[in-house]
Amino acid sequence: MKNGRFHPVARAPKRRSKDRPVKAKADTIKVATTETIELTGASTRREHDLIGERDIPAEAYWGVHTLRAVENFPITGVIVGHFPDFVRALVYVKQAAARANFRLGHLSKEKARAIEQACQRIAKEDKYQAQFIVDAVQGGAGTSTNMNTNEVVANVALELLGKPKGAYGMLHPNDDVNMSQSTNDAYPTALRLSIILASDALMYALEELAFGFKAKAVEFSDVLKIGRTQLQDAVPMTLGQEFDAYYVTIKEDVGRLKEIVRLFHEVNLGATAIGTGINSDPRYAALAIEELARVSQRPMVLASNLIEATSDMGAFVLFSGLLKRIAVKLSKICNDLRLLSSGPRAGFAEIRLPAVQAGSSIMPGKINPVIPEVVNQVAFLVIGHDITVTMCAEGGQLQLNAFEPTIGYCLLSCLRHLTAAITTLTTKCVTGIEADREHCQALVEQSIGLVTALGPSLGYEVSSRVAKRALAEKRKVADIVLEEELMTAEELEGLMRIETMTAPSRLAKRA
Template sequence: MTENTIERVVSPPEEAPVNLALVAGRSIDRPRIATRSEHDLLGEAEIPADAYWGVHTLRAVENFPITGIPIGHFPELVRALVLVKQAAARANRRLGQLPAEKAEAIERACDLIAKDTRFLNQFVVDAVQGGAGTSTNMNANEVVANAALELMGRRRGDYAALHPIDDVNMAQSTNDAYPTALCLALIFASEPLVQALQELAFAFKAKAVEFFDVLKIGRTQLQDAVPMTLGQEFDAYHTTIKEDIDRLREAAALFREVNLGATAIGTGINSDPRYASLAVVELARLSGQPLILAPNLIEATSDMGAFVLFSGVLKRIAVKLSKICNDLRLLASGPRAGFGEIHLPPMQAGSTIMPGKVNPVIPEVVSQVAYLVIGHDLTVTMCAEAGQLQLNAFGPTIGYCILTSLRMLTAAIDTLTRRCVNGIEADRARCLSLVEDSIGLVTALAPVLGYETCSRIARRALDEGRPVAEIILEEHLLTETQLTDVLKLETMTRPSRMAGAVVAKPKE
């Protein structure tokens, strides 16, 4: 291992001026980094003395310089990993497999790591990695072991006193510890998304109430349709978001079934027969989640169905959010040459060449997040399909994609609520003028005048560029009072046709 590798793993380099001596090719004296020696099946390696991770983590850092995003970037995953280690230690202690002193040290270390965010920078393995998550599991084992050693008054790396694999990973395999942690992490990470969706739904409902009496024209296929209220339009957004909250909760509930205790392929090799049930009970207690042991651990170890379904729900949310943002951009288009029915809060100058231009940047960024989530869903699908026999080796990328989607969606929705929806204003006059000028009004008149007559009126209004109401009065098809009654807000925006309605005849 080189000094450059150690420096890269310990902390990312800070911005610095160009070093002219380096550019000139001259050697530079660098301060030596204190190290400790560890070994694995490949041989000896030097580890930074102050690192909580060890040789297995080092190999992974060297092997997987892929995304630059370490697993410590996902606090929910780190928390879930150490909770799995803590639950395993408790179960093994109760079964008499793990000495009390070691179990207590592991538990205390797990508590410390789960609560102290400073440990996140010790989870340095790239989120995308080969080995079905083995490197992530090794990273967790080593950090927990070295934190426990310190609590025991030992030095880091003194694995004769407490071993990362023999003790911290007792009765576990990556193939049950990692998927279980990933399930738990996704439960944790979905909670902020649910909260963000609830706040967005509330914001749309508040606007629905505010705009309940704003008459506007509805549109289908970007053509004038029939009148509605702006409140009805925004209430539909409220409803669709509320539906997504229900679907998200249903999908997240699938992760409560875990395979902890399955060990390598689901047979439970190297674990006490009582271990699986006991470990899951302990994990449920520690996490506060109603976890259950999968009924068939071989199936649960190889199946990725829950992840595919959950990712699909995230895609559904993304698709619907982007559609809503498309609507908001259309409704706010202008300011003079577009729909101009609503005004989005101005967030920033929109052009370096066109003074005064303001763009709908918040809906735009939400749509771009949606496209990323949709892409992640396809990646999850392909990774799940690529499983073979008793294991799917592509869990790390599944986890990376879903955790990233959850984080981005949560941030995007929060931004949409606070920096856009809460500040939307209606242009009431503009909405009304578009209704009055639209030939869509004839639909409300069809039960009274008949389809054929209304088609003729619509064609005439379109050809002559005149309002529908003006032509109806000109032809004496209805009196002004009758026309006003038919075109009332409550008549045009909800079911109102009465049985036995008489169809008027055009005046000869």
């Protein structure tokens, strides 16, 4: 070790014959993951836990505790390895713990170095994600995920040391990889860190979407159209103003996201079982956080009260609420895009969305707004997950919340789905939107809403009467005003210029 960092382990020596895995009697293990693992005729190793012995595929990096969890929780079919940021966060925690325990003299240099290099390899190489096979939704407050992580790290470390998988007498998943930890501090710390990591992609996607709307706002800055309230004609605006509003509402959520994510920098690593730090060195928590910040390159800090931090889910509830807010905004914008593009002959038809696929199996030529529609559906999922997170947080009892796995599943799923949906909306829809300038102009010129500009001069009552006549007789507002000699043509022309109606323009009355 040099300057607090380990040198790479030398090339692993060949296994000695006594280290080779035992050919156990084959059986079949049904695993509730994306695939069924068959052991018939396969090379296996024998592992045991407090319940008994089981055969494990010889090449598997996971072990008996993982196998029990896979069999016990055939729930969603979505494994922990489905969330790469969570896997990275889990091994970052194990790496930080190993460094801290080595610095305190509780873990040998050889074991610490092997654990560290195993964690680095798992974090960098995608192939190990498939070894995190427990269902993301599980009982036990995340114990199964923590055990799965301990076993994978231990067996990768053993491989680096030239030992066979399962040779836990040399390096143990619990005694060494899980040293000074409990699921109750390792799991929530990793979950918080994974949300920080996954939020980077969401922030980038939101920034790109905001930029896409801004570009359209500039492009459409001179396109006059009629604004609408409650789906009825209101007053003129530009299509650019409409799209600039979308830019602002998305951009401000990037700022909110950065603020809320900072809450997850505070973690309870070192709390062990309930926050008292039992089985850890008094100096361990501070060192572990220091190393976690170094490993993850994030400003992680130790919670001021570890008992409170172990049971409190407040940050998750706030974050889920923000994701719901983003989803609601996105869904509303997509509702607008579907309305504005409705038609092409019998709808608003003010904008044209990119044609990405045929819209009907029976109606030739039909094109549907499929990209906004899929974003709507993702938004509905996120809104539903927010309710689930709320109930999970409320369901905690005493010193622990047992429902963190479902909180993690919901939030990491939301982050993944929102990021994908936003990227799709940007690249396959927003950047290719076109305006029907002539149609927008025709609609605004025929709108009864133009009478609003006459209110300061003619008063509300007269303006209402003009609007009523224009609507009933299907005539332009200007024609009614001139016919009733309410204004001169010159006065009317100044007030009825549509361009001036898109910004404040009221002048003081002459005495």
